[in-house]
Amino acid sequence: MNFRQLIAFVLGLFLASSYQVSGQSFCGNTGGFSITPSQGCAPLTVTLKNLVPKAESVTYAYNFDRSQTTAPNPPLATPDSTFTYNLPGTYTILQYGSANGTGFSQCADVIVKETRAPNAELIRCTDGKVRLTLISDSISNAYDAIIVDWGDGSAQSWSPKSSSLYLDHSYASNASRPISLKGSYRNADCQQKMGVRTLTGTTPQSLARIEIKSVEMLESGEARVLYEGVEGVVTEVLIDNGNGQFTPTGKVGQGGGTQLATIAGLDPTKLYRFKLSSKNICDELVDSPTVSSISIREASLSLDEIISLSWQNLPNTGDITMYQLKRDGAIIFSSATELSYSDTDVICGNSYKYEIVAIIGNDIRSYSAPIVLEPQTSIPAMINRASVTVQDNSTITTQVTLAGEGLTSSYDLIVERAPRGSSNFKKISATDNQSLQFVDTNVDPSTESYCYRFQYENACNQKSPDFSSPVCSILLSSKAPEIVWNADSPFTEPVSSYDLHQLDNQGNIEVVISKELGTAHVLDLAKQSSYSYRVEAKSADGSMTSYSNLLRFRSDPIVLVPDAFTPNGDTHNERFEVKGYFISEFEMSIFNRWGEVVFHTSDLSGSWDGKVNSKEAAGGYYIYQINATDSSGQKIARKGSFLLIR
Structure with missing residues (x-):
């Protein structure tokens, strides 16, 4: 950049800042210059003359954007006052500089007219017929008329604005003649500079683009x-x-x-x-x-919430490069060879519109007519695999396995519960329950057994024909010296076996006692200390397991006293017999109503036969007094009455 250009650049920055503040175009009205000529035919050379007195650093831009708010970039600005326009158009010339220490700028327009020859195609036939097709572009549209010289002494004026872009002409013979055309203006401007295009044409006409x-x-x-x-x-x-x-x-x-x-x-x-x-x-x-054309249809393989589709077409001249399957307007599958697809991303109860598009060769497309389909489903089968198990003293969980037809991605698994032995089942699951494991916390499985049943409803509002067979929790209870449990199956199939688990104070299994199909176990209370028990049940096929509640036993002393006995010789309830467990020392006295001792023993296994001095005692109420010591040395005293029945 020379010194003069540098001054112009700095001045431009100064002017630009002022115009940017105001937000106006950089074109001002404080300059002045003349253009000779101000319009003409391309190529057009113009000469500028500065009209601003005492102007310094006068700079010009010969193709300036009037909407621009900043000075032109230095490569686009020049101090030269002469410039040649080779192409047609309306151009804005910007002048800027300084005078008397003040910047100035001014814009003016130059009109350059088109002179290039129009573009056209020529087709010749062997019988002498020709067709001239004008290419509609900016060159032809710039003219008021196109002058065609057919080369046989005839000429024709043709408006580029007409509805037809072609002219036909026939020659007396099939001799080839050059055809020329040029543009024309109404006022005969630019005649000396007007370009001429000469065409010879091709034989015959190509229609390859008609497709x-x-x-x-x-x-x-x-x-x-x-x-x-x-x-x-x-x-x-x-x-x-x-x-x-x-x-x-x-x-x-x-x-x-x-x-x-x-x-x-x-x-x-x-x-x-x-x-x-x-x-x-x-x-x-x-x-x-x-x-x-191409067609799409629902295939025969459609299953529960699966829409299977297939499509076909006849042979095309070009090869098919891609099939595109659309669902509701969006492409969900593409393939160059596959003619079928299974749509698994559908929900029962909704409708879907499918179309197939074949892309052939050079982006030729064939679209099928759309089809609207809904996912089909079968009636769900009854639930035949379920189990229940006790988790703790306030929780029972149920587990269901689904199989068969009619299963959908969303569903309602209905869970009902009733106390064991009752037919009054009530729904306990929430609406639209979609969990195969149900956790029931509104129960007391340590005191009661509960039965559950299940029914499946799919997304199409179709239910299984009936509820499943009831499955019941296992209730383990004490009937000392026995522990017993109910025989109701915790599965939708029979129980294959029960195992009784003996657990220590930390919940670890110490002993597993196989009970086969038995539902009771006799404890040796004299040898028992502190233990817990739980029953484990297994299904017939061995795939399901259920647990009962936990029953805890401690080594606390147990004294069982009958409230009556009948020593009448029928061999039933003949002796007044007290049973004690976890007892180390024992002493019992029996008194009649006058306070006399009629029987005394220090043997836990001792019992009274209802006789006093080998004679039968009178029927009526008697008093017992028991004093015992448990295994930890703690003293126990019991006193009460019982009835001797004759």
């Missing part, structure tokens, strides 16, 4: 054929109804660009082939590549 772009089948039975036409070329849509023979559809056009033909009265589930038949200016018929 089908897409075929779309509609539910209404219409086929929409979108194709690319050539201006002035008669093109007809042909159809093959499946017999291999193409017949006219009556859809004829001769427009250029994208054309649409709609063929009615078709079956959207059937397949058709389409092609174009075009006649060039030489009366030669040319067929386009063939494009097949």
